[in-house]
Amino acid sequence: MSEILRISGVSKSYSNHQALRNISLSVQEKSIFGLLGPNGAGKTSLIRIINQITGPDSGEVFFKGEKLNLKHVEQMGYLPEERGLYKKMQVGEQVLYLAQLKGLHKQEAKKRLRIWFEKFSMQDWWKKKAEELSKGMQQKVQFIVAVIHEPEFLILDEPFSGFDPINAQLIRDEILELRNKGASVILSTHNMGSVEELCDSIALINRSEKILDGRVKDIRKTFRTHTYRIAFKGNVVGFTNALWTGADITEKEKDEDVHVWTLKARTTVSSNDILNAVLPHCELISFNELIPSMNDIFIRKVSEGNEATGTQSSFTE
């Protein structure tokens, strides 16, 4: 896999605060990249720099190996977090207009728009004014605007907000399909469920700085706490004694005659060691490692950062 976007050492400051401090990251081709961070961390500033809405104070951005320039604009699609449409303009008209601004020819745009309208079963919206549509309907139109010119690179800022679960699923499937067809996606969201589900890799930004990045699987592995959940039937005393040297019991639950315990193993102790120790004393029902969710990691990293500087987190989901 090769790299489609590389950001190296980008900083940006406004008159009264620094929005980005020396950010570097890299997005691989045909992947979904999660851009995470609490509100006000600097995600939108970074996205605007990639979109060339603003420029960085220092640092560089490379798109497909070239220094970012105006010609790249047509190869990118953008769904901003704060998004809107012309209220009085017909839906079909405005998508055509915005598609043409992205360099698509009118006829081609019309053809593709028909296909999209059919896909989202909204054929009869063409002549409707945007103000006549519900918020969810408008969101669909905005999503089409972002993707109609079939960009190689897509930036989606909170794409699921405002959608009901059914439509959110529709958009999720669309994003995956676009990725499978070869597009690369930057997904900025607070919805950690969708990050785990969709993203191949992520970067976490807090207080203008990148505090974490990498492949989702690797990150979750790094943050493993050697916590296991074991369900068994049998002698509780023998079981406890067997664990004595290898792990602490952090939680005990009992469902009829099945015990469900949570164990935190010493770092030198492997899962095999634990199983070997307890098996003589019980009938094993299930055993699995509790890998921290992205949500846990997010909260942990962000609050660590904030504690370090002694301030309260402004994070709200």
Next chain:
Amino acid sequence: MSKIGLIIGREVRAKLSNKTFIVMTLLAPLLTVGFLGLMIYLSASEKTEQKVLVLDESHLFENQLPPNDYIKFSYAKGKLDDAVKQLIDNDYTCLLWVAPNLVDGGAGTTTLRYKKSPGFGFQTYLKSQMEKILYEERLRANNIDPNIIHNAKQNVKLITEKVADNGSIKDDSSFSQIGFVPGVLMFAFVMIYGMMVFRSVMEEKTNRIVEVIISSVRPFELMMGKIIGVAFVGLLQFIAMGLISMLLYSVLSVFFLKEINKNLELFTQQKELVNKHGTNIDLSKLQNFDEQKETLDLVAKIQNINFVKVFVFFILYFVGGYLFYSSILAAIGSAVDSEADSQQFMFPVMLPQLAGYFLAIKSLMSPDSPALFWGSMIPFTSPIVMMTRIAGDVPYWQIIVSLVILYSSFVGMAWLAAKIYRTGVLMYGKKTSWRELGKWLFYRN
């Protein structure tokens, strides 16, 4: 560049698909010309026929009141009651009753009873004729020949003529009197279309579509596309309204202005005759236009205006002034979240235009003052002030210099406005101050 074309196209279509806009384009000239027509009609209705029955118990006016084309006098004898009966039974329109003691003890009070409402013009005519008769009557009573008094009085008419450097003389008849009409129109047009740009910018910002657009085009292109688009709309509307007005005016003039034009022709001929021969000609043969003199002078002035010149420069100054002010208004529109927030910025924008407007009014008094000269050079006021002067006799070098200053100021202003605009459209929820706008000018992008 083709993207600017798209933006212009959208802006034009959005305005043209607005029903209010279409209705106003058609209605404004209809209202203007209709109002003009109404005025003319009302003044014409003053000339409706009046058959006046006069019961003159003072015996001062018997067979003395001069009739004209539409006012006829008949004289009654006998008692007031009989005369009233005569008024009712016959086709007289009113009854003028003069009491026997009109002069001694009546203090000049007479009564006019009417069946058909006497217009103001008719009343004035009646009053002035009666006063004239009484005046002459008194003179005679003191053994003074009224002709002596008339001959002793000499009116003075001042004809203003401008001497050009090459010695040629021109009757400029002080255009300024009419000149401030295009000046005021300029003010109105520049503000109307400037505000259109302002609203369009603010609309895109508040419904948050602007972020998608400026991820496709540069903010400068978007701003300029908008300004140029509205300029097209403005010119289109201006030309449409002009054509409709002209059409209506010519229809109107066929029906209503025929007489005025006829009189004007005669009036002009007589004026030339008097200018050529002085008082050696037989004045009694000339028609007396005293009553209409003011109107005819004004109409003559209007007809002397070089409309093509005024029109061409109006367009040039309108486009220049509009471009200049709409850049400022676009910057302001990008900086605010609602029209209410824009008040603090609007006043300083209106101020120079109001100053220009007052200068324009001042031009009625002194068309060649230095204040007017500078007012017609400074781009903030030049469109308005120069338009008030232009149909008069402004040297072409002044016009050219003023236009060059105006258009180059637009370039400078657009450059500044773009700096504010690109920052402003992405700033939400913060009330912007002048200080803030100043800072945005220096943001790097």
